[in-house]
Amino acid sequence: MIDGGGVIVRTERRRRYSDAEKATIVAESLRPDLTVTSVARRHGIAKSVIYNWRANRREAEAIAREALEFIPCGQFVATSERTSVSEIIPEEPEPSVGPLAYPSGEGRTRFS
Secondary structure, three states: EOOOOOOOOOOOOOOOOOHHHHHHHHHHEEEEEEEHHHHHHHHOOOHHHHHHHHHHHHHHHHHOOOOOOOOOOOOOOOOOOOOOOOHOOOOOOOOOOOOOOOEOOOEEEEOO
């Protein structure tokens, strides 16, 4: 939109599409009898938006096909009723990777 002084003024806001709307538009764009350009014109959006949504869909489908990997996060220990905590957990914990480094803000690094 151009105001009286010849300056381009945009008053419209970026439109937000629900996941269902995106899925419908992407499915429409994948039809062999339609082009992305015609679908974009029909819905009043840029072709690049539809191409981005299609890429996001492909990526999500690829992730959904991947096998889940089990990552152990703890250890179960068989004990009797008389086993004390000190027998299970050692006095000295295993060493960590190393000290944590924090930037001090003065160009130096502080270690904990």
